Amino acid sequence: MYKWLMPTLEELSQRLGRSKLHHGILLMGDIGCGESSLAIAMANRILCQAPTGALACGKCKGCLLFKAQSHPDFHEVTTDKTQIGVDAIRQAIDKVTKTAQLGANKVVLIEQIERMTESASNALLKTLEEPTDGTFLILTTNAPQYLLATIKSRCEKIRVPMPSFAQSESYLLEQGLPVPTATELAAYQHSPLLYAEQYDQKAVNFKAFHDDFNSLVDGALNAHEAAEKWKDAATDAVNWTAQLCMQRFSLNVKQTIENSDTVVGAHWMQGYDKATVAGKKLRQAGLNKTLILAALFAQIQI
Template sequence: MYPWIDLVRKQLQDSFERNRFHHAQLIHGLIGVGKSEFVRKLSEDLLCIRSAEVLSSCGQCKSCLLLRAQNHPDLLYLAGDTGSIGVDEVRALNDFVFHSAQQGGNKVVVIEQIEKMTESAANALLKTLEEPASKRYILMTCNDLSKVKATVLSRCNQVRVAVKNKTESQQWLVSKGITSQEYLWADTFSEQPLLLEAWANQGLISDVDELWKVAHDITSVVDINTLESTLSKDVSLHAVFTRFLIEAFKQQLAVGQINFVQFHNCTQKIEKYMSDHHKILGINKTLSLSNLVFGLQCVLKQD
């Protein structure tokens, strides 16, 4: 696992061995901290033949091999990647939990991004959460606890995953070839190291680097099309760019390069840009970006 997750994993392993492991585990934390990977590991541990005694998969038993082939009949996976998790999916989950395990061991349900569950779906899940059946486990991930119904939260064991010691994630990133010496912005994401790894795997590191440079020199931007084509390479990049912009303006405010009114006006323009992107379907992205960039340039020219 990742060094910043080891301690939490050990705590869950201990609770398992003392028969105190909760049947419904809600793993929450920032995007890019490793929740999905952690839940995948936990489901492997729970399905492995060794789970009769310990929570640590062997990688060799029939269950482990079935999992590796992504073909385990006692694992159900619900992902909130596309829009929402609806009531039909939760009813299928309830059925799955009810029927006996094909491999004779535990049955595991993984629900990614539980905050994407509709209200009726969450209601349908309550009974299963409330009345735990033997050898049934529900593992959930969540990016934002405030979006989860209190009735769901109260029926789960909440496990927070976070990078508490940034040196750990920085060292891990160095092992992936990403250093803050080379990329000045890398420390911005030291609590979300898997984001950087994903960008590296997608060949996007130089694009993120370019966005950082643009954000710190926004008054020089003239070519909106090039900037938009960089941003359109991945859905995560708009949020990254606006985060860099806000950081840049904070620094400029701190050294007196801009005044507070300018800072306030800039952040308002950035917020409007972000909210337009979320709300307006089929938005003209180039126009919206040029409104942002030229709007910011206007504010920065005022004294």
């Protein structure tokens, strides 16, 4: 379990112990906050037969079956598809309408519930309204804005926090990874988990992009060459361009105030705006990513 999520797990576990835990728990957080680990730890804790604190004991029959992924009272809705359909939800609900086989509790886990179709949401709604005894629904999402209001209102909403910079730093040190600067971590939405992932795909990382960005600005790198190089990571490249333009803009403004010169940051503010527009274009299907990037990169060259 990630350390920055322990206070949240402790609070939920305490309430479970006092029988004050809501049967529908919606874990909401930004991508990379670790909500999935929290959901699994909570499911395990609910099914543990001999818990002592916030965490499951790891030794009882319930924990051993959970670890072996064969607990009879645990049902995770999984799908390879982009959407979660009504059949998958009905199957999971069918299983928890029966009495618990091992302990008293049953858990259904559904991750990224914004992927549910409307009929799937309605099927889930019924269970949220009339849960059977000892049933807990643990739901996660990175995009609560896409959920039906009725789903949100029938759950207890838990905001999953992103770690502080110090927490991220100590997590990455424990993983044996180099500690990023604040700017580098910001390039990964302040998530040490997303930052750590870059080590699996070494060519596509913020450091490499930052170097190319500087070369573009200096004119040492051609906009078309850079676009060709970054087209497979176009969304990252556009987000990082926005971040770096904003950083240069802030620096310019600071220097302007210190030297009481005329403002020279307009170029970077334009770059930031162009990056925002490019980001929107990338979300439209069928547009040529290399051309979008080349146009943006040409813009930031002085």
